[in-house]
Amino acid sequence: MAIECLGYVIVQTDKREEWETYLCKVVGAMKGDAPDAGADHYRIDQRPFRFRIVDAGGDGELLIAAAYRIDSRDSLDALAGRLEAAGHAVRWGGAEEAKIRGVDAFFSVADPAGNGLEFYAGDSVSDEPFVSPIGVAGFVTGELGMGHAVFAAPEFDKSYKFFNEIVGFHPTDLPRFHFLGTPDDPGIPFAFMHADNGRHHSIAFGQLPPMPGGCVHLMLEMTTLEDVKACYARMSEFGVAESASIGKHTNDKVTSFYMKTPSGFDMEVGHDGLVIDPANWETTSHDTPSEWGHEWAWMKMMVGAGA
Template identity: 60%
Template sequence: MTVKALGYVIVTTEKMAEWDSYLADVVGVMRGEGAPEGTAFYRIDDRPFRFWVRPGNEERLAAAGYEVEDAAALDALKAAISAAGRPVEDGTAEEAKARGVAAFFRTSDPDGNGLEFFHGDTRDNVAFVSPAGVSGFVTGDMGMGHAVFAAPSFEATHAFYRDVVGFHDTDIPRFQLTGAEDDPGMGFAFMHAENGRHHSIAIGEMPIPPSGCVHLMLEMKTISDVGKCHDRMRAAKVPESASIGRHVNDQTFGFYMQTPSGFDLEIGCDPLVIDPESWEPTAHLVPSEWGHVWAWQKAMED
């Protein structure tokens, strides 16, 4: 089995208006058309939506939806996940139509993080126009970006994504985030799909947050786009989760800010593009080359 890319995400929230302003006015994504009544689509390219925001009684990333090659690949993956002891539920034809896919199923990893897998994606000829003036987002074969989940059962969840789902290891570090000599470190697994994005999914050895997600990442086309988004974040008084910096492993330049549902959104550009066929896994010692001072680090300093 092989996974092509991250296709879409589904968010449940009691803060529909906040999410609308956040995505359109701060991030600069485009409001989409055709969402089921009471819900909202947001697009960053020629897919009818990449964010589906729906009313719910939890502030949560309900699912990250990953694309596979075709119906046979979807059936094989569903069988493998079921054999691994994870629950699987086929989506109905109506649900698939709402997602703009031919077919999909729901499941979760060993730590309960919500996933959907699908085939038969949809594209249209609607031009992307950002209400905030973003020149564009980098998607195409690399998908919408990446999702990062918490995985307290780190070894089991890593094995699930690698051996059952079919993601491939890109960078397998153990970060000592506090800098203390007795820090045992925190395991991470950055994993790529069958495309050039350094990682389409990652997991960290940490407790599951109430939001069901650590962060999502969107790639903008230019440094100027990233900088202007940072200005919009500050003007809107959106909490900054990590200052501007550059990562070591994927070389992404960017920053992190909090979403209305509590998980973070990484806004970046200028990343490393890998060859998925020949890449040899690395194990970097620190997450950032420079910058990325986290809110919790600032709080400790204060």
């Protein structure tokens, strides 16, 4: 079995218009054609959608699922069997749901922290070329997938066993980050895990309390640093809250910044991420999250409050 990549995400929201402005005018995604009412689809490449934004109906802001593509239907069935045998409830999607997603078959499941996931087999390609409405040159996708998703894992060891031993993600970097840098800072364990492709990590999680919107952040990688800088400027132009300034990560070497999405979780937009050899990678353990930059808004608030 192979986990090929992160294929798409589904967000439940009461702020569809804000999401359209955010994705099209700030990020540079292209609005696609959603086949069902009550939803919007957005593209960053040849796939019919990477973001599916659906009406919440007053039920709140939530990342319903980060969806990962599996290499075959047999492998998908086997994964569902392993999850069920380990006590994780699996819900298979119907034919119409699969058609909407542009896949052959899929199921949904929650991780030990309740974060929403989908796994699917088969995929689709649009006949219409991707053209960013604001001129973004492109996003790094293809066999690397759309980017990565990061989640909170209050019971870290349970989440690690779920993603590594049951699902089949592989550890890339297993650090303990000391964000505060004080002698009494115990640090926070994180797991950065790769699928069976060269992206440094397609999923990650840290021992954190539940996050707003059911996600810590999603990451998109642009093909040029100039487009990242331009997106950073548009963030201010459109009044989007900055979560972290531009910086360079220690483990995946990406130069990026973070901003709030309309649903409360963060979006990381970056360039030039490390591409690994997934078959021969030896797990690392970095002490610091960033080589430079990435000044976090929450840290600035603590300093301003005299913490």
